[in-house]
Amino acid sequence: MNPFNLFFQISMVVIAVTIGVLYINPTLKEIKATQANSLIYTEEISKVSAVNDALADRIAYMDNLSLANKQALIKYLPDKLDEVAVLKDLKSILSTQSIEPKTLTYKGTENQKGTVDGFGNSTNSGLITHQFEISADITYADLKGLLKALEVNNYPLSVTSLTVNPSENGFLAVDISLATFSRKLEINPVSTPVNDGQI
Amino acid sequence: MSEISSSSFIPKRKANDLSKPAGHRNIFILSIVSYALFVAAPVAAATIFIYQKYTDNTFQQNVVNLDTVIKSFNDADMLRVLDFHERLKLTSQIFHSQVSLASLLNILEQSTVKTVKFNSLKISQAEAGSLLAEAELSADSFDAVIFQRGQYENNQSLASSSFTNLIFTPPNSETTKDVKTTDSKPIKLTTKFTFTKDNILSVTSTTDPENNSISDLEVASSSLDFSLPEDISSQATSS
Numbered sequence: 001m002n003p004f005n006l007f008f009q010i011s012m013v014v015i016a017v018t019i020g021v022l023y024i025n026p027t028l029k030e031i032k033a034t035q036a037n038s039l040i041y042t043e044e045i046s047k048v049s050a051v052n053d054a055l056a057d058r059i060a061y062m063d064n065l066s067l068a069n070k071q072a073l074i075k076y077l078p079d080k081l082d083e084v085a086v087l088k089d090l091k092s093i094l095s096t097q098s099i100e101p102k103t104l105t106y107k108g109t110e111n112q113k114g115t116v117d118g119f120g121n122s123t124n125s126g127l128i129t130h131q132f133e134i135s136a137d138i139t140y141a142d143l144k145g146l147l148k149a150l151e152v153n154n155y156p157l158s159v160t161s162l163t164v165n166p167s168e169n170g171f172l173a174v175d176i177s178l179a180t181f182s183r184k185l186e187i188n189p190v191s192t193p194v195n196d197g198q199i
Numbered sequence: 200m201s202e203i204s205s206s207s208f209i210p211k212r213k214a215n216d217l218s219k220p221a222g223h224r225n226i227f228i229l230s231i232v233s234y235a236l237f238v239a240a241p242v243a244a245a246t247i248f249i250y251q252k253y254t255d256n257t258f259q260q261n262v263v264n265l266d267t268v269i270k271s272f273n274d275a276d277m278l279r280v281l282d283f284h285e286r287l288k289l290t291s292q293i294f295h296s297q298v299s300l301a302s303l304l305n306i307l308e309q310s311t312v313k314t315v316k317f318n319s320l321k322i323s324q325a326e327a328g329s330l331l332a333e334a335e336l337s338a339d340s341f342d343a344v345i346f347q348r349g350q351y352e353n354n355q356s357l358a359s360s361s362f363t364n365l366i367f368t369p370p371n372s373e374t375t376k377d378v379k380t381t382d383s384k385p386i387k388l389t390t391k392f393t394f395t396k397d398n399i400l401s402v403t404s405t406t407d408p409e410n411n412s413i414s415d416l417e418v419a420s421s422s423l424d425f426s427l428p429e430d431i432s433s434q435a436t437s438s
Contacts (some may be wrong), residue, residue, distance in 0.1 A: 009233035016236035034254045041261035049267045058280045077290045147301040162322040173221045
């Protein structure tokens, strides 16, 4: 055998092995890493796409809600409560029931007092509780009618306290503490002075 | 003929001499292997180079796709949804905490006998959805009190009632003469009731539908399943 041929063949083997060790093997590892990363990206794409799709569904659902329902929701839980409007509504309810109140008072928010609202939740729950008070001399039938009228209002007027004592001429001296709610926004609302809406 | 061949001047070699040496075949196999390796290595390298480009391109495409879908995420929409979800959650919380005092008075009315009179009544919220009622009663006789207690105990809504501060004052006693009161019943007592939410459900669910209020809202709230998926919530939190 020609020694040159032998050297040539050995060189070919060495070159092939060198290619395999120095290029093919590291490149295969890189390809594996790239494929793994690509798989991760694919999964993330599917997740983000799912979120986008779900978000689009929610937005479509919200947009398809009737205007009446949206307005009812805003009315039921406003971002900012107009205490004067609530007092006016209370006066209107009382007038509807033919009741003339002795006092009709806005007592302020529980948020200012730092207490716990009637639901056992703290004021950090996202709600601001606004308290109102009605005092009147009325009959028992008037009282029941008033309570029913308060319950069917467009926004909650929760009776947090009711005190009934006998009064003159067969009337009952009734003190009703009411609570209604607004949302607690990120920006602190302007503080409302206590006893600022007495009629 | 054989003689001619044997007489030839050309030297003959025996058949045994034609066998190849053993080393020739090994060298031939080495040649095949070396050539094969020498060809296969560059081919494999080229293939892997191309495949690497392909995987790199795929990865880059995935990166671009991810960027695209991330950019298509609308923060404003997300805030809208979260705001609406928060409002619905709070609204539902308020709505399901409402109790009906009118129902409570009806329950008391139906279970109170005529010989017992309510002198005063104080109702306050005790816990979420439950009310504590404290009343001062007066009765004509102990029989009336016993009968009244039985009536309350028989009523599931009022079974928690308890009578305390039971005071009997004879009508002709000096205490009665001194105290100016319109109540002439000799027996006075205090009773407490605890009403749970189930006993005093709010009547708002029976609101006039044309009133565009709570009943509509409840329907909207119940039909609108706004339980956000975890991934949305987490993304909103991170964003």
